[in-house]
Amino acid sequence: xxxxxxxxxxxxxxxxxxxxxxxxxxxxxxxxxxxxxxxxxxxxxxxxxxxxxxxxxxxxxxxxxxxxxxxxxxxxxxxxxxxx
Numbered sequence: 001x002x003x004x005x006x007x008x009x010x011x012x013x014x015x016x017x018x019x020x021x022x023x024x025x026x027x028x029x030x031x032x033x034x035x036x037x038x039x040x041x042x043x044x045x046x047x048x049x050x051x052x053x054x055x056x057x058x059x060x061x062x063x064x065x066x067x068x069x070x071x072x073x074x075x076x077x078x079x080x081x082x083x084x
Contacts, residue, residue, distance in 0.1 A: 017084045018067025020059040024048075026079035027056035033071035033080060039064045044062050 007021045018040070027050060034057065045058045057080070059065060065082075072080040 017063060018065045019062060020071065021081045021083065022057045022059075022070060023079045023081065024050045024056045025052070026077045027075075028077060028079075029054040029056055030051070030076065031046040031057075032074045032076065033057050036074050037069060038070065039066065041065060050083050 003063050031044055034040075034044060040060075041059055041061045041064050042057055043060055044055050046055055048055070050056050057071075067082055067084045069082045072078075072082050
């Protein structure tokens with residue numbers, strides 16, 4: 001049996017896309033989430049800092065997010081939430 005390519009599953013009409021949210025005050029900017037994203041759309045931005053002084057992660061293109069939750073699972077600070 002051949003495995004389907006999970007990256008090419010189309011979104012059905014009316015279906016919501018996954019949304020990645022970073023709780024900026026929890027994020028330490030360690031960058032682990034950037035290493036596991038299969039679409040390479042998670043980055044540590046360099047414009048804003050949180051109250052602790054860290055640059056934090058952001059999703060650069062939410063339309064490409066497939067909701068795999070890899071970023072949220074690897075985050076040691078539980079700073080990433082994926083809504084499907």
